[in-house]
Amino acid sequence: MMGRTIFIDPGRCIGCQACVSACRECDSHRGKSMIHLDYTDEGQSVASLPTVCMHCEDPVAPCAEVCPADAILVTADGVVQQADTTRCIGCANCVNACPFGVPKIDLGAKLQLKCNLCYDRTAYGLAPMCATVCPTGALFYGTVEELQAERPGVQVADTFVFGRTEVRTGVAMVVPADKVQWPVPGGLPVVEINGKDVRP
Amino acid sequence: MTADPRPAHPGATADPAGPSGRRAAVPLDPSLAPPGTRAFRDAGGIPADQWHADQNGETLVPTHCCFCGIQCGMYLRVNRAGKVFGVEPRNHDINRMRLCPKGINAYQQVNHPDRLTAPLMRRSRDEEFAEVSWDEALDFTVSEIRRIQEMYGKDAFGLLGGASLFSEKTYLVGKFARVALKTKHVDYNGRLCMVSAAGANKLAFGIDRAGNPFSDILLTDCLLIAGSNLGECFPVLTQYVWGARDRGATLIVIDPRETAVARTADIHVALKPGTDSAFFNSVLAVIVEEGLTDEAYLAEHTTGWEEVKAKAAAYPPSRAAGICGVPAEQIVQVARTFARAPKAMAWHARGIEHHSQGVENCLTVINLCAATGHIGKPGAGYGTLTGQGNGQGGREHGQKADLLPGGRSILNEEHRRQICEVWGIEESELPTAGTSMMEMVWQMQRREIRGLIGICNNPFVSLPNYRVVKEGYDAIEFHAQFDFFLSETAANAHVVFPVTTWAEDDGVMANAEARVVKHNKAQEPPPGVRTDTWVMCELARRLGAGDKFAFADSREVFDELRVASRGTVIDYYGITYERLEETGGIAWPCPSTDHPGTPRLFEDGRTYHDDGRIHLQAVEWHLPVDPYSDEFPMSLTTGRTIAHFLSGNQTRRLGALVEQSPRPWAEVHPSHGFRTGEPVRVTTRRGSEVFPALVTEAIRPDTVFVPYHWPVPTAANALTIDALDPRSKIPEYKVCACRIEHAGELDLVPSPPMAPGHVAYPETQVSRTDPSPPTSPQGRGTSEGADAP
Numbered sequence: 001m002m003g004r005t006i007f008i009d010p011g012r013c014i015g016c017q018a019c020v021s022a023c024r025e026c027d028s029h030r031g032k033s034m035i036h037l038d039y040t041d042e043g044q045s046v047a048s049l050p051t052v053c054m055h056c057e058d059p060v061a062p063c064a065e066v067c068p069a070d071a072i073l074v075t076a077d078g079v080v081q082q083a084d085t086t087r088c089i090g091c092a093n094c095v096n097a098c099p100f101g102v103p104k105i106d107l108g109a110k111l112q113l114k115c116n117l118c119y120d121r122t123a124y125g126l127a128p129m130c131a132t133v134c135p136t137g138a139l140f141y142g143t144v145e146e147l148q149a150e151r152p153g154v155q156v157a158d159t160f161v162f163g164r165t166e167v168r169t170g171v172a173m174v175v176p177a178d179k180v181q182w183p184v185p186g187g188l189p190v191v192e193i194n195g196k197d198v199r200p
Numbered sequence: 201m202t203a204d205p206r207p208a209h210p211g212a213t214a215d216p217a218g219p220s221g222r223r224a225a226v227p228l229d230p231s232l233a234p235p236g237t238r239a240f241r242d243a244g245g246i247p248a249d250q251w252h253a254d255q256n257g258e259t260l261v262p263t264h265c266c267f268c269g270i271q272c273g274m275y276l277r278v279n280r281a282g283k284v285f286g287v288e289p290r291n292h293d294i295n296r297m298r299l300c301p302k303g304i305n306a307y308q309q310v311n312h313p314d315r316l317t318a319p320l321m322r323r324s325r326d327e328e329f330a331e332v333s334w335d336e337a338l339d340f341t342v343s344e345i346r347r348i349q350e351m352y353g354k355d356a357f358g359l360l361g362g363a364s365l366f367s368e369k370t371y372l373v374g375k376f377a378r379v380a381l382k383t384k385h386v387d388y389n390g391r392l393c394m395v396s397a398a399g400a401n402k403l404a405f406g407i408d409r410a411g412n413p414f415s416d417i418l419l420t421d422c423l424l425i426a427g428s429n430l431g432e433c434f435p436v437l438t439q440y441v442w443g444a445r446d447r448g449a450t451l452i453v454i455d456p457r458e459t460a461v462a463r464t465a466d467i468h469v470a471l472k473p474g475t476d477s478a479f480f481n482s483v484l485a486v487i488v489e490e491g492l493t494d495e496a497y498l499a500e501h502t503t504g505w506e507e508v509k510a511k512a513a514a515y516p517p518s519r520a521a522g523i524c525g526v527p528a529e530q531i532v533q534v535a536r537t538f539a540r541a542p543k544a545m546a547w548h549a550r551g552i553e554h555h556s557q558g559v560e561n562c563l564t565v566i567n568l569c570a571a572t573g574h575i576g577k578p579g580a581g582y583g584t585l586t587g588q589g590n591g592q593g594g595r596e597h598g599q600k601a602d603l604l605p606g607g608r609s610i611l612n613e614e615h616r617r618q619i620c621e622v623w624g625i626e627e628s629e630l631p632t633a634g635t636s637m638m639e640m641v642w643q644m645q646r647r648e649i650r651g652l653i654g655i656c657n658n659p660f661v662s663l664p665n666y667r668v669v670k671e672g673y674d675a676i677e678f679h680a681q682f683d684f685f686l687s688e689t690a691a692n693a694h695v696v697f698p699v700t701t702w703a704e705d706d707g708v709m710a711n712a713e714a715r716v717v718k719h720n721k722a723q724e725p726p727p728g729v730r731t732d733t734w735v736m737c738e739l740a741r742r743l744g745a746g747d748k749f750a751f752a753d754s755r756e757v758f759d760e761l762r763v764a765s766r767g768t769v770i771d772y773y774g775i776t777y778e779r780l781e782e783t784g785g786i787a788w789p790c791p792s793t794d795h796p797g798t799p800r801l802f803e804d805g806r807t808y809h810d811d812g813r814i815h816l817q818a819v820e821w822h823l824p825v826d827p828y829s830d831e832f833p834m835s836l837t838t839g840r841t842i843a844h845f846l847s848g849n850q851t852r853r854l855g856a857l858v859e860q861s862p863r864p865w866a867e868v869h870p871s872h873g874f875r876t877g878e879p880v881r882v883t884t885r886r887g888s889e890v891f892p893a894l895v896t897e898a899i900r901p902d903t904v905f906v907p908y909h910w911p912v913p914t915a916a917n918a919l920t921i922d923a924l925d926p927r928s929k930i931p932e933y934k935v936c937a938c939r940i941e942h943a944g945e946l947d948l949v950p951s952p953p954m955a956p957g958h959v960a961y962p963e964t965q966v967s968r969t970d971p972s973p974p975t976s977p978q979g980r981g982t983s984e985g986a987d988a989p
Contacts, residue, residue, distance in 0.1 A: 012438070012442050014461070016842045017842070017860055018299060018300045021305055021856050025287060043896055046458065046459065127297075132289045132297050133289050133304060135295075136442060137438075151446045154446075
């Protein structure tokens with residue numbers, strides 16, 4: 001478990017994309033942004049949600065587990081690094097394995113790209129670029145105590161369930177205080193495969 | 201978390217000291233927040249020497265963002281060759297490292313390939329521009345000024361400044377007009393920004409600025425935001441809003457659209473555009489009716505309360521609900537929430553100011569604060585959110601038609617005498633008051649003004665009723681423009697002077713809190729580019745007023761400005777460059793060099809009127825100028841998108857921001873039967889334009905929203921009306937009658953044109969020709985592939 005991590009608070013996100021621009025400015029990806037910004041309720045609301053790599057802990061990073069080239073390193077402090085360029089074969093296994101839809105593939109270069117929690121900044125004790133600039137605090141970097149000191153009563157979750165698989169992450173989400181549900185249901189239930197109803 | 205059966209969760213097992221050498225957290229603690237303190241500024245900092253090994257020799261220059269009135273602190277990254285190449289967050293009091301996407305991308309314009317690097321000139325508009333020497337461009341300009349003034353009089357030549365300029369430069373604009381050009385016709389684009397709030401504040405309080413610092417938002421119990429899409433226009437302020445909410449403050453948002461901040465509000469009043477003063481009058485009526493007024497405060501600190509009370513009584517919720525199109529219960533709820541809060545604040549912006557009754561709208565908000573005694577206390581007061589970087593400072597030192605430095609009136613004999621003494625001219629030489637920006641354009645149409653210099657403004661996109669603006673500019677005999685990109689307005693000029701960006705000169709700006717901050721020069725201007733100061737001084741020298749404009753740099757101008765403002769309400773005398781570099785900024789008035797500045801006004805209960813009281817003004821609501829009819833039954837309202845700044849001359853060239861909002865759109869309610877992406881024609885009495893529809897329930901069914909950063913043929917301002925508030929002369933951008941209809945072919949939705957000389961990036965081109973509309977009310981699509989140039 002990392003001491004400090006990113007907390008994502010969708011209730012604060014205004015969809016401004018400062019995180020997207022900031023990620024591009026961070027030196028670790030050389031002009032490419034590793035953040036997804038989604039509009040979750042289009043046509044009804046302006047709600048939005050940033051997605052950064054969740055740095056899965058248990059099971060250890062599905063992307064790293066399925067990598068046939070052993071290109072994805074998980075550091076001792078739990079940061080799931082982007083693929084080692086000298087090893088990555090651009091097979092996209094990691095893209096398929098990630099339950100949060102995070103890694104990207106640069107098809108031209110046959111390389112995987114993903115958030116590595118701004119290792120170049122966090123190693124010096126600074127916050128990742130996205131959480132540093134986020135004007136609203138929808139991306140917060142620090143300990144849960146620091147978060148709770150700043151936002152009294154805030155509730156967070158770091159375990160998500162996809163079907164029967166539970167994934168515990170290094171990055172946590174802020175969940176509504178009055179609707180704490182543990183673990184948080186992730187993804188969409190599979191109801192049909194090849195036209196057959198597979199609901200349990 | 202309480203349901204978690206396991207003890208561990210993020211942070212629970214953390215080593216409290218954490219990995220090596222980390223900075224202290226940046227807490228949102230109001231006790232640490234008062235402006236001027238260094239508590240936040242130095243809490244973090246960037247160990248520049250510890251990383252970016254490939255940028256060996258990089259330096260970080262502390263400065264501020266060039267865009268909106270928040271003035272976030274930032275570092276510009278400068279490489280060994282002395283060129284700005286990036287940005288680094290800065291832990292300044294105002295923003296505490298936070299930046300919005302405009303701030304993050306702002307540095308890209310400094311060395312942008314579109315930069316103008318030589319004066320452009322042509323003798324008539326039929327010719328193409330040619331690059332010429334500075335001497336040739338200056339000589340031609342001076343000969344044209346002389347010719348026009350000799351033929352038609354001094355006042356036939358006008359000057360239009362900009363509120364993105366440093367205060368030193370805005371001071372020079374006013375002095376240059378009056379001393380070198382000797383014309384009364386000078387005004388600035390802040391006239392399109394927040395002059396309604398300025399007028400109302402001056403009327404009520406005798407001082408033209410916000411009453412409270414941003415940090416007071418953290419202390420309030422009830423925050424009322426009126427007419428501000430705060431999330432998109434001032435994103436960095438949301439941390440204060442959320443901070444207040446975390447501490448239990450109630451959030452009230454008054455806006456026809458459900459913006460990102462309105463979405464989270466406790467009470468969102470989606471009123472019909474143009475009905476704000478009826479709404480606030482009604483809120484006041486409820487407060488009076490329910491005995492929630494602070495009578496002791498009113499008796500001791502105000503005048504005019506009886507008239508205000510009587511006028512408000514004419515707007516009971518039952519009547520106002522009909523006018524505003526909101527439930528009467530909501531009006532009652534707002535009144536009770538605001539009045540009963542121990543501390544309440546009201547912040548407003550263009551949404552209530554861009555009206556032919558803009559000053560009245562702001563006055564009704566002031567009435568509300570005064571009636572409940574929410575003035576001049578930590579967490580209680582009022583503020584106005586400045587749109588332009590120096591929208592506040594830009595009008596303080598004489599750039600405005602009726603003002604002299606220090607906010608002195610040009611019609612007041614004593615004030616005139618004082619300034620003539622500073623400037624070393626005879627009082628008889630000083631012109632009188634001129635007209636406002638839009639009125640000057642009308643005078644250009646009527647050929648009363650024959651020549652014009654525009655400095656860092658882009659009226660072809662920013663003024664309402666484009667047809668009139670184009671006619672006005674086409675009618676003048678000579679037009680020179682200062683800019684660093686060839687804006688739509690500059691493309692219409694005879695002479696274009698290439699000037700510096702904010703990163704290439706020193707200077708100060710005053711943000712929305714009236715906090716003066718210093719911008720520092722980060723790089724030398726490209727060869728061929730001069731500072732606006734140099735160009736104005738050189739023109740003045742050639743016009744024979746060189747002795748009054750012998751300024752070598754910004755510091756010398758600032759020192760004269762300090763003296764010129766001494767003893768006024770807007771007193772900068774105690775503010776020096778050194779003090780600004782030591783502190784996080786100083787709020788004026790600051791009369792002496794040992795004065796700490798004045799972040800919060802009226803703490804002693806006295807206003808800046810002679811009697812020390814708030815002069816309350818009774819307000820009668822009236823319909824917007826452009827009448828609704830069967831043909832034009834709906835309201836068109838305009839505003840900003842987060843990715844772009846004002847006329848877009850700067851931000852429409854930055855790949856990431858173009859990708860984020862490539863084009864304007866028409867936001868409509870689902871009840872009209874459009875599908876997102878369909879072309880919708882918006883027609884007003886001024887014209888008709890086609891936009892892709894963005895169908896959303898986040899807007900009133902009787903209202904259409906179009907963002908205004910683009911030029912024709914997708915210019916919202918080809919549709920808006922050039923009706924003005926009679927007092928502030930601000931145009932009524934926020935409401936005009938319109939109709940919407942299907943536009944037929946998708947081809948009718950044109951791509952925004954590229955500015956002449958534009959160097960296109962592949963990513964940018966893809967965005968500009970992409971027929972798909974934005975995918976959300978913020979006008980943003982997926983972030984993937986949004987690479988910076």
